[in-house]
Amino acid sequence: MQARSSRKLSLSYAIIVAILVAFAIVCIMPFWYVMVSSFSDPQLIKEGLFKLLPTGWSLEAYRVVFRDVRFFNGLRITVLRTVIGTALALSVQTMMAYALSKKIPGRRIFMKLVVVTILFNGGIIPTYLVVQSLYLVDTFFALILPMVFNPWNVVLLVSFFAAQPQSVSESAKLDGAGEFTIFLKLSVPLAVPAIATILLFIAVRHWNELMDGVIYINSSNLKPMQVYLIELVMRSTTNTMIEPTEQSLTAISIQTAVIFASCLPILAVYPFLQRFFVKGIMVGAVKG
Amino acid sequence: MKKNLYALVSLLLVCAMVLGTVTAATAEEEDRPRIVILTSINVDTEGTDVNDNDYINYIRDTIGVDIEFINDGTNQYRQKMNTMLASNNPPDAFMLMDVTQRTDLARWAEEGMLLPLDDYLAEYCPDLLASIKDEAWEVTKYDGKIYAVPFQRYDSTPYLTFVRKDWLENLGIDPDDVKTIDDWYNMLKRFVTDDPDGNGIDDTYGIVSTSSGTHLTNSYFKDSFGAARAQVVDGELLPNYMLDGYKEWLKFMNKLYEEKILDPEYIVNSGSQMWEKVASGKYGMFLWFWGLQEYLSKGLDREDLVAMAPPLREDGSEASYIYSSPNRHMMAITADCENVEAVLKFFNWSCTEEGAIFLYAGLEGKDYDIVDGTIVLREDRKGKNLGWRQLTLGVQQPNVDQEPIKSILAQSFGELGMEHLALATKYGAYNDLDLFCPIFEELSQYDFDKIVSEYTDKAITGQVDIDATWDEYIQNLRQMGGDLKIQLSTDWYNNEYNK
Numbered sequence: 001m002q003a004r005s006s007r008k009l010s011l012s013y014a015i016i017v018a019i020l021v022a023f024a025i026v027c028i029m030p031f032w033y034v035m036v037s038s039f040s041d042p043q044l045i046k047e048g049l050f051k052l053l054p055t056g057w058s059l060e061a062y063r064v065v066f067r068d069v070r071f072f073n074g075l076r077i078t079v080l081r082t083v084i085g086t087a088l089a090l091s092v093q094t095m096m097a098y099a100l101s102k103k104i105p106g107r108r109i110f111m112k113l114v115v116v117t118i119l120f121n122g123g124i125i126p127t128y129l130v131v132q133s134l135y136l137v138d139t140f141f142a143l144i145l146p147m148v149f150n151p152w153n154v155v156l157l158v159s160f161f162a163a164q165p166q167s168v169s170e171s172a173k174l175d176g177a178g179e180f181t182i183f184l185k186l187s188v189p190l191a192v193p194a195i196a197t198i199l200l201f202i203a204v205r206h207w208n209e210l211m212d213g214v215i216y217i218n219s220s221n222l223k224p225m226q227v228y229l230i231e232l233v234m235r236s237t238t239n240t241m242i243e244p245t246e247q248s249l250t251a252i253s254i255q256t257a258v259i260f261a262s263c264l265p266i267l268a269v270y271p272f273l274q275r276f277f278v279k280g281i282m283v284g285a286v287k288g
Numbered sequence: 289m290k291k292n293l294y295a296l297v298s299l300l301l302v303c304a305m306v307l308g309t310v311t312a313a314t315a316e317e318e319d320r321p322r323i324v325i326l327t328s329i330n331v332d333t334e335g336t337d338v339n340d341n342d343y344i345n346y347i348r349d350t351i352g353v354d355i356e357f358i359n360d361g362t363n364q365y366r367q368k369m370n371t372m373l374a375s376n377n378p379p380d381a382f383m384l385m386d387v388t389q390r391t392d393l394a395r396w397a398e399e400g401m402l403l404p405l406d407d408y409l410a411e412y413c414p415d416l417l418a419s420i421k422d423e424a425w426e427v428t429k430y431d432g433k434i435y436a437v438p439f440q441r442y443d444s445t446p447y448l449t450f451v452r453k454d455w456l457e458n459l460g461i462d463p464d465d466v467k468t469i470d471d472w473y474n475m476l477k478r479f480v481t482d483d484p485d486g487n488g489i490d491d492t493y494g495i496v497s498t499s500s501g502t503h504l505t506n507s508y509f510k511d512s513f514g515a516a517r518a519q520v521v522d523g524e525l526l527p528n529y530m531l532d533g534y535k536e537w538l539k540f541m542n543k544l545y546e547e548k549i550l551d552p553e554y555i556v557n558s559g560s561q562m563w564e565k566v567a568s569g570k571y572g573m574f575l576w577f578w579g580l581q582e583y584l585s586k587g588l589d590r591e592d593l594v595a596m597a598p599p600l601r602e603d604g605s606e607a608s609y610i611y612s613s614p615n616r617h618m619m620a621i622t623a624d625c626e627n628v629e630a631v632l633k634f635f636n637w638s639c640t641e642e643g644a645i646f647l648y649a650g651l652e653g654k655d656y657d658i659v660d661g662t663i664v665l666r667e668d669r670k671g672k673n674l675g676w677r678q679l680t681l682g683v684q685q686p687n688v689d690q691e692p693i694k695s696i697l698a699q700s701f702g703e704l705g706m707e708h709l710a711l712a713t714k715y716g717a718y719n720d721l722d723l724f725c726p727i728f729e730e731l732s733q734y735d736f737d738k739i740v741s742e743y744t745d746k747a748i749t750g751q752v753d754i755d756a757t758w759d760e761y762i763q764n765l766r767q768m769g770g771d772l773k774i775q776l777s778t779d780w781y782n783n784e785y786n787k
Contacts, residue, residue: 067335068335069335069336069337070335070337124367124371125370125371125374125375128371128374128375129374129375132375132376132377137377210362210364211364211367214360214362214364214367214368215364215367215368215371218358220337220338220339220359221337227362230361230362230363230364231330231361231362234330234361234362234363235330235331235332235361
């Protein structure tokens with residue numbers, strides 16, 4: 001107890017806390033700025049009157065954003081691609097990693113093929129041609145299928161599955177369990193920290209992905225949220241350039257409102273998965 | 289196991305729902321010719337889809353062409369354009385935009401991806417040819433052929449200098465008497481020394497500016513020193529930033545900076561800081577787009593400003609405000625297009641009277657009403673959605689000094705705004721030889737702008753002695769690709785103008 005209180009009071013501890021608090025502020029400030037700007041009076045924001053708390057509280061920007069059918073359409077597509085894409089990618093990657101963790105014929109060749117795709121990729125135009133020849137361009141599955149396989153995640157999971165004791169699956173086999181039952185009932189539950197981490201990786205990547213929405217999608221009703229967001233951020237520049245008239249609502253208010261509204265759902269997922277997150281990464285790293 | 293089964297079934301149901309939405313949305317088919325245009329309509333569309341709104345539906349019905357946009361309003365437009373053109377299913381037409389538009393046009397034309405339009409234009413586009421000026425077409429040429437339809441700005445030279453009217457009155461300066469560079473210098477000097485705002489404190493400046501965006505500080509007075517346009521000197525076509533006039537201009541700007549006539553913080557001012565300073569009432573003059581959007585959005589009044597002509601050159605000839613190009617973007621047609629006539633019919637319609645009224649006024653019953661045979665914009669629709677309609681059309685009627693367009697614009701911008709537009713057009717010009725000079729692939733590895741802007745900033749702010757370093761700057765430019773640029777552009781000039 002005494003040791004603990006002296007640690008609390010020590011100078012080095014105070015310095016560490018101060019540095020961590022400073023880093024936390026640096027991380028939080030941009031998000032805070034976005035939030036405060038979105039709730040402030042658009043006219044005051046236009047005049048550059050930004051404070052730490054909203055100036056002239058206003059929900060006008062949110063009214064404009066929630067009136068825009070494209071916001072909800074983008075949100076719908078992003079939620080769908082995140083849910084379906086994550087479920088599909090997680091299933092494929094987990095099963096592949098499980099198979100590659102076993103001593104099956106050709107395992108080394110398959111592993112090499114996986115690693116090659118980490119080192120080399122086809123580039124945007126060849127990948128587009130593949131997606132196009134599979135008739136996926138301008139379909140929802142163009143957002144899902146190209147991201148189903150991720151070699152990094154597979155390598156991470158392989159090392160995790162390989163580290164599981166062989167004796168567990170052997171005893172299950174003696175009890176009559178098939179390979180799929182062992183995978184589903186034993187290996188997956190034992191690998192939950194790693195799988196939760198990969199799930200977060202995939203989900204966040206789906207949520208944030210911009211380029212596939214830009215390149216593969218032509219129809220407005222299939223464009224994900226990130227495309228809508230970047231269009232909105234770019235909009236103010238175009239307006240000034242082409243339409244020299246007064247805008248009723250400042251662009252920064254709308255932009256910040258959309259960014260804040262679109263960040264919230266994915267942020268809400270973090271607290272539930274965070275406890276697995278660090279553990280998963282560490283285990284994979286050490287045992288890989 | 290049962291739980292997993294439920295999860296799988298749910299997943300399949302969601303997939304089916306998504307597929308259903310996709311196929312239902314793309315099931316529309318009509319008889320009229322269909323064209324697909326890759327574009328970047330990145331303005332507020334009042335929450336509607338670019339392919340389904342009153343404006344595009346009106347155009348479709350009026351010209352009888354089923355237009356479909358592939359719209360990318362992100363900063364990745366060029367990537368999208370490159371990818372689509374490299375695929376085996378390019379759009380019928382597409383927008384070439386931003387600073388790379390001429391390089392891209394040259395590249396695609398060279399590769400045979402674009403349709404030469406000269407013969408088609410003569411056949412299908414009488415209104416386009418009558419409305420768009422020669423220099424706008426000139427920029428769309430490659431190897432002597434027209435490969436795109438230009439979107440010529442209606443304010444094709446938009447810059448103008450504005451001076452505070454109350455300061456001129458307080459100091460007894462008649463703006464009509466301010467003509468030469470010396471007159472301007474004396475006026476600006478008095479803005480700093482003679483307490484033009486009458487508060488008894490030495491807190492005023494002559495010019496406010498910013499280095500962000502297009503760095504308009506580099507446009508002040510330049511043409512008055514003969515430093516804004518490429519010129520032939522001793523048989524070489526030299527870019528403006530290598531001329532002796534440029535050196536003189538730098539020295540003049542440095543003098544303004546040293547005497548605090550030019551805002552000492554101009555180099556670090558952001559765009560919004562500049563407008564805050566304008567609103568503070570402590571700065572006498574600024575150069576900006578005639579539309580004054582940012583100024584008006586501060587609640588300031590256009591009536592409080594006097595628009596000025598640029599100072600005369602040393603020889604007494606009139607100078608101009610130099611702008612980069614008459615075109616915002618260009619619309620090219622791909623070589624694979626099967627409905628060239630329909631695409632050109634659409635572009636040509638933009639320059640008919642019907643198309644121009646649609647562009648500048650919008651739709652009857654939505655944006656305007658006809659009162660006693662005159663178009664009257666609705667109060668809440670004045671100046672609204674012009675950018676949206678401009679980008680939807682891709683091409684516009686740029687001649688706004690004719691009726692009924694002139695009256696329609698006046699309703700949006702006011703009489704004084706229209707005067708400012710006319711002055712911006714009158715005092716505006718281009719760096720012609722630089723604008724019309726083709727893009728040379730050999731120069732793509734050199735970054736002249738970086739060298740020039742660095743030296744310019746250092747020279748104006750007094751970090752380098754201009755007389756002592758000018759020769760070194762020129763030598764450096766020549767070594768870093770300048771000699772090659774001069775040689776290529778001089779050859780082009782001699783071929784084009786000195787045959």
